[in-house]
Amino acid sequence: VPPQLIRVPPSLLKYHTGRKGKDAWGVWKGKVYNLTPYMKFHPGGVDQLMRGAGKEKDGERLFNEVHPWVSWENMLGECLVGILVSESEGKP
Ligand code: HEM
Numbered sequence: 001v002p003p004q005l006i007r008v009p010p011s012l013l014k015y016h017t018g019r020k021g022k023d024a025w026g027v028w029k030g031k032v033y034n035l036t037p038y039m040k041f042h043p044g045g046v047d048q049l050m051r052g053a054g055k056e057k058d059g060e061r062l063f064n065e066v067h068p069w070v071s072w073e074n075m076l077g078e079c080l081v082g083i084l085v086s087e088s089e090g091k092p
Contacts, residue, residue: 006082008032009090010056017054024053025081028060028072032081056084 008025013032018024023036026049035049042049044066052059063072 005080007085007090008082009085009087011087012090013056013084014054018050019053024050026052026059027056027084028063028076030084032084033072033076034079034081035076037079038076 013025013027016023016025016034018036018039023034024039026033026035035053039046039049048062048066051062063070
């Protein structure tokens with residue numbers, strides 16, 4: 001069964017900070033991923049990965065600064081949540 005992908009407006013992304021019991025979501029090439037299942041496996045540590053949590057641009061920028069050769073898509077494909085859309089596109 002293919003996963004159900006959702007439209008993620010910025011407000012929903014910002015909610016997923018990885019803190020206070022919320023999952024940590026991150027964006028890569030306009031796609032939103034749940035970073036939480038990968039958190040404890042990240043070789044760079046939890047704190048580093050958390051720097052991109054709930055942010056629209058920081059995750060991809062930091063990722064590219066540190067290890068642009070790492071394949072985000074191959075590693076986190078199953079953690080895909082949906083696509084980032086504008087606030088108005090996210091409303092039903
Ligand atoms: C290693 C930072 C996101 C996969 C590292 C290291 C840092 C880092 C500082 C340690 C490098 C070292 O010890 O030499 C970050 C930051 C991220 C981020 C700031 C986003 C905010 C990700 C994501 C993935 C990932 C999303 C997977 C899709 C890896 C891997 C390594 C690593 C595989 C070890 C391999 C290597 O250094 O070539 N990361 N990371 N990282 N990270 Fe990340």
